[in-house]
Structure formats: structure tokens, C-alpha cells
Amino acid sequence: MDEEVKLHGFWPSNYVYKVIWALKLKGIKYEYIEEDLSNKSDLLLKYNPVYQKVPVLVHGGKPVPESSVILEYIEDTWPQPYPLFPEDAFDRAMARFWINFGNEKGLVFYSFFKAGQGQKEEAAKQVLEVLKTLEEHGLGSKKFFGGESINAVDLSFGFLPYWFECIEEVLGIKVIESTSLPRLHSWLENFKEEPLIKENCPDGEKLLGHMKKVRASFRVD
Amino acid sequence: MDEEVKLHGFWPSNYVYKVIWALKLKGIKYEYIEEDLSNKSDLLLKYNPVYQKVPVLVHGGKPVPESSVILEYIEDTWPQPYPLFPEDAFDRAMARFWINFGNEKGLVFYSFFKAGQGQKEEAAKQVLEVLKTLEEHGLGSKKFFGGESINAVDLSFGFLPYWFECIEEVLGIKVIESTSLPRLHSWLENFKEEPLIKENCPDGEKLLGHMKKVRASFRVD
Numbered sequence: 001m002d003e004e005v006k007l008h009g010f011w012p013s014n015y016v017y018k019v020i021w022a023l024k025l026k027g028i029k030y031e032y033i034e035e036d037l038s039n040k041s042d043l044l045l046k047y048n049p050v051y052q053k054v055p056v057l058v059h060g061g062k063p064v065p066e067s068s069v070i071l072e073y074i075e076d077t078w079p080q081p082y083p084l085f086p087e088d089a090f091d092r093a094m095a096r097f098w099i100n101f102g103n104e105k106g107l108v109f110y111s112f113f114k115a116g117q118g119q120k121e122e123a124a125k126q127v128l129e130v131l132k133t134l135e136e137h138g139l140g141s142k143k144f145f146g147g148e149s150i151n152a153v154d155l156s157f158g159f160l161p162y163w164f165e166c167i168e169e170v171l172g173i174k175v176i177e178s179t180s181l182p183r184l185h186s187w188l189e190n191f192k193e194e195p196l197i198k199e200n201c202p203d204g205e206k207l208l209g210h211m212k213k214v215r216a217s218f219r220v221d
Numbered sequence: 222m223d224e225e226v227k228l229h230g231f232w233p234s235n236y237v238y239k240v241i242w243a244l245k246l247k248g249i250k251y252e253y254i255e256e257d258l259s260n261k262s263d264l265l266l267k268y269n270p271v272y273q274k275v276p277v278l279v280h281g282g283k284p285v286p287e288s289s290v291i292l293e294y295i296e297d298t299w300p301q302p303y304p305l306f307p308e309d310a311f312d313r314a315m316a317r318f319w320i321n322f323g324n325e326k327g328l329v330f331y332s333f334f335k336a337g338q339g340q341k342e343e344a345a346k347q348v349l350e351v352l353k354t355l356e357e358h359g360l361g362s363k364k365f366f367g368g369e370s371i372n373a374v375d376l377s378f379g380f381l382p383y384w385f386e387c388i389e390e391v392l393g394i395k396v397i398e399s400t401s402l403p404r405l406h407s408w409l410e411n412f413k414e415e416p417l418i419k420e421n422c423p424d425g426e427k428l429l430g431h432m433k434k435v436r437a438s439f440r441v442d
Contacts, residue, residue: 050322050358064314072317076310089297093285096293100324101271137271 005030006058008044010037012202012210014159015067016055021155022074024196025082068099071152084152098138098145099156105130109159112175113167116220124173128180135184143190150194160184161192162201166211226251227279229265231258233423233431235380236288237276242376243295245417246303289320292373305373319359319366320377326351330380333396334388337441345394349401356405364411371415381405382413383422387432 007023007030009016023030035044035054047056047063057064057073064073075084086092108123108130115123134157139145145153160176168174178185191197228244228251230237244251256265256275268277268284278285278294285294296305307313329344329351336344355378360366366374381397389395399406412418 050318050354059311062311064311064318066318066321069314069317069321073310073314076313089294090280090283090285092297093290093294096290097271097285097287100287100290103321133271 003060004058006033007031008033008035008041008047008054008056008058010035010054012207013054014163015053017201018067018155018158019055019057019070019074020200021158021197022071022084022152024200025084025150026074026078027081028074028078068103068156071099071155075152084155086146086151095145095151095153098134098153101134101138102156109164109167112171113215114218114220115171120171120173124171124175127175131176131181131184135181139183139187141183144187150191150197154187154191158191158197161188161197162204162207163211166208167215169208170211170215224281225279227254228252229254229256229262229268229275229277229279231256231275233428234275235384236274238422239288239376239379240276240278240291240295241421242379242418243292243305243373245421246305246371247295247299248302249295249299289324289377292320292376296373305376307367307372316366316372316374319355319374322355322359323377330385330388333392334436335439335441336392341392341394345392345396348396352397352402352405356402360404360408362404365408371412371418375408375412379412379418382409382418383425383428384432387429388436390429391432391436 005023005028007016007019009020009032011034020032033043035041037054040052044054044056045052047058048054048065051065053065055065055067055070057070059073059077064070071084085095108126112120112123112127138153144150145157164176168176175181176185176188192201226244226249228237228240230241230253232255241253254264256262258275261273265275265277266273268279269275269286272286274286276286276288276291278291280294280298285291292305306316329347333341333344333348359374365371366378385397389397396402397406397409413422
């Protein structure tokens with residue numbers, strides 16, 4: 001009872017899915033609690049007073065906020081089965097490097113999503129530049145960032161399928177193509193084909209509808 | 222020979238000092254290599270092609286860039302003596318949470334440093350807000366973020382003494398005072414009094430001169 005695992009989430013959040021995938025990969029049972037972000041629960045405000053955001057993982061009554069921190073917590077607490085980080089210290093450092101890279105470049109993706117008609121092409125170029133760096137230095141010739149199987153880095157870039165594809169559709173610009181980013185494009189297809197990911201992803205039409213609403217709320221077009 | 226430790230740094234960089242302090246706390250011998258950032262060495266470009274920045278720690282020929290990643294690598298590789306992170310998984314998650322908080326809020330401090338005459342007061346208010354959150358939720362009533370002794374979180378906020386104090390002096394605005402942030406102010410004094418920190422810090426006058434030059438290069442006054 002004391003070791004209960006609960007996840008406070010919001011269905012269209014890619015950050016929440018990072019945690020859902022990690023828990024599923026580890027085979028950890030948890031209770032999912034959907035938050036209404038327009039009317040945040042007292043529990044969420046208590047659990048994450050600094051950011052007041054999902055996801056928050058609550059384990060044995062103790063709240064851990066922020067998806068990157070949660071992935072490390074899950075790994076520290078349940079190292080087996082299915083390690084999310086490489087065992088070798090250097091490889092582990094490189095995994096953290098690319099996770100931080102993704103976090104740091106979040107603004108570039110957000111700027112693309114928010115770009116007005118006249119800025120869309122330039123914003124897309126900046127996203128492409130980030131993804132080229134990720135492809136060349138991060139992914140290389142591997143199937144997954146984790147090698148033959150997905151790890152925490154793959155989960156961290158799990159917003160590229162589904163979420164980023166919705167943004168591309170809403171804006172009418174395709175950035176990740178087999179011509180522009182061949183290896184990242186293959187990664188994206190491989191990632192979506194992983195049974196565990198396939199079985200645990202947001203409904204495509206519903207997510208697209210949500211992303212269209214968010215885009216409309218920016219009032220930039 | 223194969224396990225040689227080298228640190229590529231730049232003397233006024235607070236990110237480099239995070240790593241120097243961590244290595245000293247662990248008692249790890251290393252060779253320090255000063256980089257000329259106006260004429261970066263081929264080695265630095267090879268070791269950190271993504272950011273082309275210091276610090277880079279090179280261990281047995283393998284380069285680890287980025288100060289937060291390096292602290293984790295040092296902990297993973299040399300867990301003893303002097304653990305930099307708490308042993309308990311929850312406390313470790315909270316340490317990572319505050320380190321990420323510091324990284325995420327870096328722009329607020331940078332905006333203060335770059336603020337023009339008319340924006341200085343507003344920028345200082347935003348820094349104060351960040352530091353109040355850090356004081357209330359992060360430091361609490363502890364002597365150090367690490368409790369009775371300094372840990373990776375303390376090192377990560379090690380830019381507040383020296384570097385941020387120089388910025389305050391250059392801008393003529395004091396943000397961290399015993400009246401505005403009593404507990405963080407005490408932390409700052411305690412941190413500076415730690416023998417290992419005291420013995421390994423940049424020369425105050427030289428750092429102030431450097432920070433004045435950087436501020437002048439912004440051409441905002």
C-alpha cells in the first residue's frame with residue numbers, strides 16, 4: 001500500500017507519455033490520474049508547487065515532478081527489468097547529454113509551432129538544423145538511440161512521432177522526410193512500430209484536434 | 222596512462238569551476254588545459270562538436286561535455302570518497318530537480334546581466350523571484366542544499382557567489398541580501414567559507430574586470 005505508484009497526467013502531454021512508456025517498459029503497475037489543467041487539483045499544486053505541471057509520479061506518497069527527473073528516478077528505483085540507461089558510465093553520460101540537448105532545444109520546436117505565416121519557413125529551418133545535429137551526432141547509424149532497443153533517449157525524443165507530426169500537419173510543412181533526414185526518418189518509423197509504443201500512444205485524430213486548438217489559441221495566422 | 226583525466230576549461234567560467242570543485246572534492250588528480258575561446262583548439266571542437274564549449278572532461282581519451290552531465294559522470298565513475306548526490310533515490314531525484322531548475326532559469330540571470338538601464342530593476346525582480354523559489358522550496362532551513370555538507374546542487378548554484386556578486390556590482394543592484402533572501406544569503410556566506418571552495422575560486426579583482434568587459438560588450442548602457 002505504501003509503495004503505491006500513481007501518475008498525474010494530462011492525455012495530450014508528450015512529457016506524460018515519456019513516463020507512461022518508461023513504466024510500461026519496466027512492467028510497473030500504476031494508477032493514472034488525469035488532471036484538468038484549466039482547474040488544477042490541490043494535489044498537483046501540492047506535489048509540484050514550483051512548476052504546477054504534469055507529469056508528477058507519486059511513489060509511496062512522495063512526489064517526483066518533471067519527466068527527465070522521473071525517468072532517472074524510475075531507473076534508480078527499479079533498475080531491472082529493462083534498463084533505461086546504459087550501464088557504462090561514458091555511454092550513460094552521452095545518453096544524458098542528448099536528453100539535455102532535447103530539453104534545451106524545446107524552444108526551437110515551440111517557436112515552430114507558434115510561428116506566424118511569414119515566419120514558418122525560417123522556423124522550420126531552425127528545427128531542421130537541430131534535428132540534423134541530433135541525427136549526425138546523436139543517432140548515427142544506430143537503429144535506436146539505445147542501439148538495438150529503445151532507451152531513455154528514445155523516449156525523450158518520443159514527441160517527434162505523433163506530436164511533432166501533428167504540428168507538421170497543422171502548419172503544412174514536413175520537416176522529417178526520408179530525403180531531408182533519412183536516418184531520423186527511419187528511427188521515427190521504427191519507434192512507432194515498437195509494440196509497446198504502438199499500444200500506448202494518444203489517439204491520432206483526437207491529438208490532431210487538440211493541437212489544432214492549441215495552434216488557434218496562439219492567434220498568429 | 223589510459224585513465225588520465227584532463228579538463229578543458231576557461232578561467233572565468235563558472236561551469237568549469239563546478240567541475241573543478243567536484244574533482245577536488247573527490248580527490249581526483251587531473252590536468253587542466255586552458256582554452257582560448259576566441260581561437261578554440263581543434264581538440265575542443267573534436268571533443269564537443271555540438272556546443273563547442275567548455276568544460277569538457279576527458280577520461281581515458283573519452284570526452285564528456287556539459288557541466289551537469291560531467292557531475293553525474295564523476296559520481297558514476299568515482300562514487301567514493303565524497304558522494305556528490307544523495308544515496309536515496311527520492312533525495313537524488315530532488316537534487317536533479319534543483320540542478321535542472323538552475324539550468325532552466327539560466328536565462329533569467331543572463332537577462333539581468335544584459336539588461337539596459339531602463340530594464341535593470343525589472344530584470345532584478347525576476348531574478349529575485351527565481352531565488353525566492355529556490356530558497357523556499359529548495360534550500361529550506363538546511364545549511365547547504367546537501368544538508369550539513371555541500372553536494373552537486375550546491376556546486377550547481379556556485380555561480381551565485383563570485384560570478385553573480387560581480388554582476389550585482391557591475392549593475393549596481395544588490396539582489397541577494399540578508400533582508401531579501403536571509404537563508405540564501407547565509408548559504409552564500411557558508412559556501413564561500415568552505416575551505417575547498419575558498420582555495421579554488423577565481424581571483425575576485427580579475428573576475429570583476431572580466432565581467433565588466435563582458436557587460437561592456439553587450440553595448441546596452
